[in-house]
Amino acid sequence: MNHEADAWVGQARRRSRPATREPEPDSRIIDIQYPILSEATLLHRWNLSPKALQRWSAEGIGPPAWRIGKHPRYLVCEVERFERHAQIRRRSDGTSDLSVSHPKAREEAIEQAATSWARPREKLLLTEHEIRQVTDLPSYWFTHRSEREALGVPHYTLGGGKVIRFDVEEIFRWEIARLVPRRHLTSRA
Numbered sequence: 331m332n333h334e335a336d337a338w339v340g341q342a343r344r345r346s347r348p349a350t351r352e353p354e355p356d357s358r359i360i361d362i363q364y365p366i367l368s369e370a371t372l373l374h375r376w377n378l379s380p381k382a383l384q385r386w387s388a389e390g391i392g393p394p395a396w397r398i399g400k401h402p403r404y405l406v407c408e409v410e411r412f413e414r415h416a417q418i419r420r421r422s423d424g425t426s427d428l429s430v431s432h433p434k435a436r437e438e439a440i441e442q443a444a445t446s447w448a449r450p451r452e453k454l455l456l457t458e459h460e461i462r463q464v465t466d467l468p469s470y471w472f473t474h475r476s477e478r479e480a481l482g483v484p485h486y487t488l489g490g491g492k493v494i495r496f497d498v499e500e501i502f503r504w505e506i507a508r509l510v511p512r513r514h515l516t517s518r519a
Contacts, residue, residue, distance in 0.1 A: 455495035
């Protein structure tokens with residue numbers, strides 16, 4: 331037998347096989363419906379410009395805006411309520427919809443999240459990048475230790491402090507507890 335020929339055939343077989351690679355751990359797709367929208371997500375959902383949304387907010391049109399820090403946020407339950415109400419209004423009298431938060435909006439958002447996450451599951455611990463994708467909150471809140479500590483961001487420290495992970499339900503409850511109504515600056519005459 332010719333060992334060189336056998337070695338060459340073995341190499342050719344290895345090269346001709348499709349490469350089967352395990353997906354990179356950071357490339358997993360996280361399909362979680364987060365019940366709070368960023369301003370950019372709402373703009374994309376409605377195909378609006380930032381100026382149009384700002385104008386609507388100043389006029390009291392649209393769902394009520396909340397904020398965490400400087401970042402405007404919108405509860406999905408209030409966005410959906412506004413969308414349903416706007417469809418009804420458009421068909422009826424055409425008056426503008428005022429941006430008034432429902433008194434139990436936060437509780438409704440928590441309930442909505444709980445029902446969508448109702449199935450018992452193991453804790454899904456997400457990386458900084460993944461939690462940023464799901465929540466659309468500033469990445470430095472998750473990546474910088476001083477920011478995490480200053481804001482009280484709930485997280486898990488694994489591997490002797492070298493690995494930081496986040497649970498989406500805990501982040502949601504943390505965020506909903508810190509949301510405050512967004513005040514719009516009106517032009518002074």
